[in-house]
Amino acid sequence: MSESKMKVLVTGGCGYIGSHTLVDLIDNGYEVVSADNLSNSTEDALAGVEKITGVKVKNYRVDLTDLAATRAIFQENPDIEGIIHFAAYKSVGDSVFNPLGYFHNNINSLLNVLYCAEEYNAPHFIFSSSCSVYGNTDALPVVESTPFQEAESPYARTKQMGEQIIRDFAGKDGKVSSVILRYFNPAGAHETAQLGEAASNPATNLVPVITETAIGKRESMTVFGDNYNTRDGSCVRDYIHVMDLANAHVKSLEYLAEGKNATKADIFNVGIGEGVTVLEAINAFEKTADKKLNYQIGDRRAGDVVAVYADPNNSMTKLDWEPKRNIDEIMRTAWNWEKARTA
Numbered sequence: 001m002s003e004s005k006m007k008v009l010v011t012g013g014c015g016y017i018g019s020h021t022l023v024d025l026i027d028n029g030y031e032v033v034s035a036d037n038l039s040n041s042t043e044d045a046l047a048g049v050e051k052i053t054g055v056k057v058k059n060y061r062v063d064l065t066d067l068a069a070t071r072a073i074f075q076e077n078p079d080i081e082g083i084i085h086f087a088a089y090k091s092v093g094d095s096v097f098n099p100l101g102y103f104h105n106n107i108n109s110l111l112n113v114l115y116c117a118e119e120y121n122a123p124h125f126i127f128s129s130s131c132s133v134y135g136n137t138d139a140l141p142v143v144e145s146t147p148f149q150e151a152e153s154p155y156a157r158t159k160q161m162g163e164q165i166i167r168d169f170a171g172k173d174g175k176v177s178s179v180i181l182r183y184f185n186p187a188g189a190h191e192t193a194q195l196g197e198a199a200s201n202p203a204t205n206l207v208p209v210i211t212e213t214a215i216g217k218r219e220s221m222t223v224f225g226d227n228y229n230t231r232d233g234s235c236v237r238d239y240i241h242v243m244d245l246a247n248a249h250v251k252s253l254e255y256l257a258e259g260k261n262a263t264k265a266d267i268f269n270v271g272i273g274e275g276v277t278v279l280e281a282i283n284a285f286e287k288t289a290d291k292k293l294n295y296q297i298g299d300r301r302a303g304d305v306v307a308v309y310a311d312p313n314n315s316m317t318k319l320d321w322e323p324k325r326n327i328d329e330i331m332r333t334a335w336n337w338e339k340a341r342t343a
C-alpha cells in the first residue's frame with residue numbers, strides 16, 4: 001500500500017456502493033471515515049471492509065439532515081479533503097409514495113454536506129447521481145449532454161435537483177470542485193464474497209432477484225416482458241460491476257486532486273457502454289453458476305424503459321478509468337456473495 005493520501009469522508013459508507021468504494025479507497029492508500037445513520041444498512045458492511053482490507057473504518061452514526069451533527073464530524077476531522085456523498089434514499093418505487101421524505105432526506109443532506117465542504121475547506125466533492133436523471137430518453141447510447149427528460153419519479157427528481165444545486169454552488173467561487181457520477185445499473189459483489197449488496201427484502205433489482213431465485217429464497221422469478229423491440233424482446237440495461245463503479249470514485253478524486261477537471265462540476269456517465277438484455281443476463285447467470293433458473297415470462301413492469309445504456313467514453317478518457325468486468329463477472333461475484341451470506 002502506498003503512503004496515505006488525503007482523508008476522505010464517505011457518506012453512506014455502510015451502503016452497497018459506499019462500502020465497496022471504501023475498499024477501493026483503502027486499497028489506493030486513502031484514509032477514510034464513514035457517516036451513515038444506518039437507516040437502510042448495518043455496520044456489517046464495515047466488518048466486511050475490515051476483513052478485506054484489515055482497516056477498521058470509523059462510522060459516524062449521524063443523520064446528515066441535521067446540520068449541527070454533520071458539522072460535528074468535520075470538527076472532529078478538520079483534515080477531511082475529499083467527500084464522496086452516497087447517503088440518500090434510492091428506491092424509485094418508495095419515492096412515489098413518500099415524495100416529501102425523499103426531498104427532505106436527499107436534498108437536506110446534500111445541502112448540509114456542501115455547507116460543511118465550504119466551511120471546513122474540503123475542496124473535492126463527488127456526488128452519486130443516476131442515469132435516471134435522463135428520464136425516458138430515446139437517445140442511445142446516452143452521453144452526458146443528452147438533455148434531461150421529465151423525471152420519472154420523485155427519486156429521480158432529487159438527483160436532477162442535486163446536480164443543479166451542485167452546479168450552482170460550484171459557480172459561486174469555485175472553492176469546492178465536484179464530480180457528478182451518473183451510475184447505470186450497479187450489480188455484483190466484492191471478489192472475496194465478504195461484501196456485496198444487502199438487497200431489499202424482497203429484492204426488486206434484477207441481479208439479486210436472480211441469485212435469490214437460484215438459492216431458493218424465492219421459488220421462481222418473472223422476466224418483465226419479452227415483446228419489446230430489442231434483440232430478444234426483453235429490456236436492455238447497462239450493468240456495471242460495483243468494484244468498477246467504486247473505482248470511478250477513486251479516479252474522480254485523483255482527477256480533482258490533479259486539477260484535471262474542465263469545470264467546477266464535471267459530469268460523467270458510469271456504465272460499460274454495452275447493453276445486456278434480461279434474458280442475456282439470466283443466461284450469463286446460468287452459465288456461470290451452472291444452474292438452471294426457474295423463471296417465467298410475465299407482463300411488462302410499469303415504468304420500465306425499453307433500453308438504456310451509457311456512452312462511457314468521456315469517463316474512460318478523462319478520468320483514466322476502465323471498467324474491467326462484464327456481466328459474467330457480475331453474476332459470478334453476486335452468486336458467490338449470495339452463497340456466502342446464506343451459508
Ligand code: WQD
Binds near residue numbers: 301
Ligand atoms: C433491470 C431490468 C426489469 C426484476 C433501477 C432504477 C434506476 C437505478 C437502477 C438508481 C429491467 C428487469 C427486474 C425482475 C425483471 N437506480 N427485471 N424481473 O429498473 O433498470 O433500474 O435501478 O439510480 O433508477 O430504476 O433496474 O434491476 O429493477 O431492472 O425482468 O424480477 O430487469 O424489467 O428491464 P432498473 P432493475
